[in-house]
Amino acid sequence: AQSVTQLGSHVSVSEGALVLLRCNYSSSVPPYLFWYVQYPNQGLQLLLKYTSAATLVKGINGFEAEFKKSETSFHLTKPSAHMSDAAEYFCAAYGGGADGLTFGKGTHLIIQP
Amino acid sequence: DAGVIQSPRHEVTEMGQEVTLRCKPISGHNSLFWYRQTMMRGLELLIYFNNNVPIDDSGMPEDRFSAKMPNASFSTLKIQPSEPRDSAVYFCASSFSPGDGQPQHFGDGTRLSIL
Numbered sequence: 001a002q003s004v005t006q007l008g009s010h011v012s013v014s015e016g017a018l019v020l021l022r023c024n025y026s027s028s029v030p031p032y033l034f035w036y037v038q039y040p041n042q043g044l045q046l047l048l049k050y051t052s053a054a055t056l057v058k059g060i061n062g063f064e065a066e067f068k069k070s071e072t073s074f075h076l077t078k079p080s081a082h083m084s085d086a087a088e089y090f091c092a093a094y095g096g097g098a099d100g101l102t103f104g105k106g107t108h109l110i111i112q113p
Numbered sequence: 114d115a116g117v118i119q120s121p122r123h124e125v126t127e128m129g130q131e132v133t134l135r136c137k138p139i140s141g142h143n144s145l146f147w148y149r150q151t152m153m154r155g156l157e158l159l160i161y162f163n164n165n166v167p168i169d170d171s172g173m174p175e176d177r178f179s180a181k182m183p184n185a186s187f188s189t190l191k192i193q194p195s196e197p198r199d200s201a202v203y204f205c206a207s208s209f210s211p212g213d214g215q216p217q218h219f220g221d222g223t224r225l226s227i228l
Binding site for chain 2: 049100
């Protein structure tokens with residue numbers, strides 16, 4: 001079964017600074033990987049996905065993520081943080097078969113003015 | 114396009130009562146998922162349907178929980194009898210061919226409070 005680890009339950013950055021949210025997955029076979037964002041009192045919204053095409057994936061709102069097989073990582077980045085980026089971010093992996101998505105615990109992104 | 118629609122958005126009831134949560138998936142999607150989100154446990158997959166058939170219900174906490182999908186456009190999650198520890202946000206998600214890497218699309222959730 002898949003497991004997904006997000007390092008840091010809370011990450012705080014200044015407005016305009018680089019955003020880096022870390023995600024590592026465990027699998028002997030590269031899975032399908034996703035990043036979702038959750039704003040307060042809302043459902044999860046897809047930011048981007050990796051499905052074994054290009055290793056650098058661009059998503060919405062200026063976010064991108066790079067799949068690194070050797071590191072089993074799929075970290076999410078954004079060059080310049082905006083106040084509106086404050087939210088909870090979830091990394092998820094789908095390893096195939098009858099399993100649904102396996103989610104990380106989430107990272108709460110705080111943007112300092 | 115309409116997204117995944119869940120109802121009610123909020124539910125407050127007393128313990129011991131039956132609770133029914135409803136979900137309408139995106140038209141054309143053949144997979145439906147029910148999740149529960151709490152501060153302590155994060156997002157947990159409860160049950161997964163494919164073509165209206167339950168595929169994996171290993172995440173259902175106990176016999177008090179049941180889920181049905183009578184047709185491709187409707188699913189329910191029922192808790193009977195409800196307990197305070199069932200308080201959480203319940204999400205429904207749908208997808209087309211998740212095995213091909215298609216993402217899941219989430220509803221806005223039902224915030225359930227059991228008093």
